[in-house]
Amino acid sequence: MDLVVIVGYVAAACSVASFVPQAWKIVRTRDTEALSPPMYALTTAGFLLWTIYGIAQGQWPLILTNTICFVLASFILAMTLLSGRAKRKVADAIDPGS
Amino acid sequence: MDLVVIVGYVAAACSVASFVPQAWKIVRTRDTEALSPPMYALTTAGFLLWTIYGIAQGQWPLILTNTICFVLASFILAMTLLSGRAKRKVADAIDPGS
16 A cells, blocks of 8 residues: 555544544543633534535545544533533443443 | 535634634643643644645645644643643743733
């Protein structure tokens, strides 16, 4: 495989995977104090539009990666907007141990 | 201009702009407690690789947007890794008023 294509795949993997540790940290700590809701509103809108763009272009790699990012970014956005009580309820449902 | 192309431009604008409110919130509050350093390590690596990919492909829109994202994500990563004192020094230099 072309080295440039591999760089593209690794770049996409980093971008998609990046939201996992943040989402998990929120579930573990129930803390979103320092997070910026406008950041996650913009990034969620961006991934939704990238997914639409991918569908319009028929590009499956774009659709797949941006749908995953959209779901993860939406979750983080929702957690930054929920009240402390609702946030704990969601986190308890995902990770009852913490 | 084709509607699909416009969707792509707006998607790119959302993705790039998303880091600004988070970076600004850190400068204003000096608080990175809830942020995930692994998220910003992955996202910074991703943008660096996307920039390299853009250079290799000679795609200026990729190079431009990913370089801006790389700079903003690097700044956020650095702020999550700095000690409280160093973080306040950097924030004071950027925004002495807060």
